[in-house]
Amino acid sequence: MTMPTIDELNLLHANICQALGDPKRIQILYALFESPLHVTALADTLITPQPTISRHLRILRQRGLVTPHRDGAAVVYYLADERMIHILDSMRGVLRDSLARQSSMMA
Amino acid sequence: MTMPTIDELNLLHANICQALGDPKRIQILYALFESPLHVTALADTLITPQPTISRHLRILRQRGLVTPHRDGAAVVYYLADERMIHILDSMRGVLRDSLARQSSMMA
DNA sequence: AGTATGTATTCGGATAAGCGAATACATGAA
């Protein structure tokens, strides 16, 4: 277990952020926060083709954001770490304030 | 000031995450957290061509993550909201734990 | 005006990300 260098950590960090940089994937994380779901259920919930969901899940899985568990023929996906949702919520707070700042600029 | 819909908010959120999804831009944010800098100073600090820095700054500016202030011929950039750094630090915490989990899997 | 310094943008080309459609793979039941 070699410690990552600062630059390597930066890269991993950027990779995680990049994984979060797609509306569908954010939707997926919030959906899994409410409850673990298998792929088809996710596809139905988000009204999105199953292959598309699978591709997004692979990205999230590779970055360690979700965790798959086999359940017979199905695969149930879990949020890997609920703290990530709190982080996303914090970001929304900052985002809202940012929007508010811009609005007040208009006045 | 019309309230954004859920989907619009998701898109804005994703856009912010996407802006964070580049190692150089993360470096920039951390550098500006230590102290506001003008473009050339940033370029020197990060050992990166000035046009590259300017392009990254535009992305961060458009997403409301940094704020420019003119100072004569120079433009000093400020971190728009220090909470974003705390959020990034939180993400690093989650990232470290994720790496630790993967390491223990190997054992 | 002209010059120097600092910042932003454009252009061209390489790389990566996204999606729909089709298909391959995995599991469980008959």
Add this chain to the structure above:
DNA sequence: TTCATGTATTCGCTTATCCGAATACATACT
């Protein structure tokens, strides 16, 4: 094994992102 269901991957294509190099734009000073 065969079929049905569920999941993952591949293919072809379009769009977006990134960088270096060159260049345009902005400000201050003489």
